[in-house]
Amino acid sequence: MKSQMRMPKRRKGANSARRGGLAPVGSKGKGKFVAHGAVQQIISGSPMLPLPQALRLQFTCEADYKIPIATASITSGAVKLNSPWLPFRPGGSSAFGSFTFQGPATELTLLPTGWSNLATATLYQSVKVLRSTIQLRWNGSNSGNNVVATVFPHYNSFTPADVYVARTLPYAKQATFSVSKPNTGVDSEGWMTLTCDPYVFIGLNRPEAKADLFIQNATFDTDPNTVLWWHVYLQSNDLDVSSTTASLFQVRVRYDVELFQMSAMSVT
Numbered sequence: 001m002k003s004q005m006r007m008p009k010r011r012k013g014a015n016s017a018r019r020g021g022l023a024p025v026g027s028k029g030k031g032k033f034v035a036h037g038a039v040q041q042i043i044s045g046s047p048m049l050p051l052p053q054a055l056r057l058q059f060t061c062e063a064d065y066k067i068p069i070a071t072a073s074i075t076s077g078a079v080k081l082n083s084p085w086l087p088f089r090p091g092g093s094s095a096f097g098s099f100t101f102q103g104p105a106t107e108l109t110l111l112p113t114g115w116s117n118l119a120t121a122t123l124y125q126s127v128k129v130l131r132s133t134i135q136l137r138w139n140g141s142n143s144g145n146n147v148v149a150t151v152f153p154h155y156n157s158f159t160p161a162d163v164y165v166a167r168t169l170p171y172a173k174q175a176t177f178s179v180s181k182p183n184t185g186v187d188s189e190g191w192m193t194l195t196c197d198p199y200v201f202i203g204l205n206r207p208e209a210k211a212d213l214f215i216q217n218a219t220f221d222t223d224p225n226t227v228l229w230w231h232v233y234l235q236s237n238d239l240d241v242s243s244t245t246a247s248l249f250q251v252r253v254r255y256d257v258e259l260f261q262m263s264a265m266s267v268t
Helices: 198-202 206-211
Strands: 022-024 033-035 041-043 055-067 074-080 100-103 124-139 147-155 173-177 192-196 217-219 228-236 247-262
Touching: 055 124, 074 247, 124 147, 124 173, 124 198, 124 228, 147 192, 173 192, 192 198, 192 228, 198 206, 198 228, 228 247
Parallel strands: none
Antiparallel strands: 022 033, 033 041, 055 100, 055 247, 074 228, 124 192, 124 217, 124 247, 147 173, 147 228
């Protein structure tokens, strides 16, 4: 006689977490909820406040510059990598001192969209940059505006001797922007993109980055203790420049951040 085996009944909802839903943590589903999926995030906070104690989101800031190039020259500039506070004023100076800032607003006041609403003394007081992305786009008008762009992350206390040293640095990337021929190293919309994790660049592992309360943490209106910059070199690749007209240079920087240290919110 063949033996028969009865399979236990599957409990309803047993695989809800596997399907990407919210699985309750704690007795009777009360307390915190863990979002299952590619990225796990614990959402917790006071029932009297509408925002979580820590908030992860992305901020973007963009600036335009007019670039007059009359000779076969090399110019450079820098944008803050791990600090969304006034990103186009590294070290208190203009991001690109030899170029003309077009907008929006001024470099002295330009902040990522929404920054002054969320990162304030009366809401989230501290910030940690988890990832930084810079994008560059050059709009030339004739062959004399053809350039090679070299971008790399570095400490604010370090400046390479020249572009030839910069090309050999870790994470350095190059792209060409041309009028007379196709651009290289850019996407379909003409943007050159480079991304850097500040903690990876510094040399910290994941547990060290998660436990960091000193190196990369900053308040809403200051830079962190260890400041990193995106450094940009622009070199003409037309060595027979005779006459050129001004070009438009677009710089976009994006910050993936964690906001925390939430202050007491108004009850009126």
